[in-house]
Amino acid sequence: MSDAVPEAGIPAAAEDEPGAGPVPEYDPAAPAPLGVPRTPTGNSEVDAQLERLADADHLATDGHVEVYEDVHRGLRDALTALDARPGPPAPPSTYGSRS
Template sequence: MNDSAPETEGPQEEAAETGYDPAAPAPLHVPRTPTGTPEVDAQLERLADADHLATDGHVEVYEDVHRGLRDALTALDARPGPPAPTRHPTTTPQ
């Protein structure tokens, strides 16, 4: 009787065969629900760029998205609203 355990592949051999590298960037598959506002949706889609970067590259993407979202919010304040009602000078009876 042979008490030795059968040889199994180690993680390095398995990674070499499958092409899977656990240290490589991997998509998070976080759902991004469209908002209906093109400027905001473009920034949300930009977050997908972080899926293909190492962790130290995420900061640049997040800061870029934050800047874009802040600009989109600022633009909301700058958009002209409906015209203010005009006041007609009232004449006082004499």
């Protein structure tokens, strides 16, 4: 019996299980989904950018920056487009002019 304890997140060897092959080596730098839920906003442009974040789940950490910058650019463009759209006219003032 061994007193060795595997580190958290590292699978223990399955040597005692019949037919078990070698346990794959744990690589903490390997791409792994973060499992962060993305709730739809109702704005199709923003939702498309939020879904683009899922692309980072399949990249190594050094590839995340490109995805994050692309999403940031897209969200900024979506917000700028909202500012550029004409809104409803302002309601007339209920105050009379004072002289």
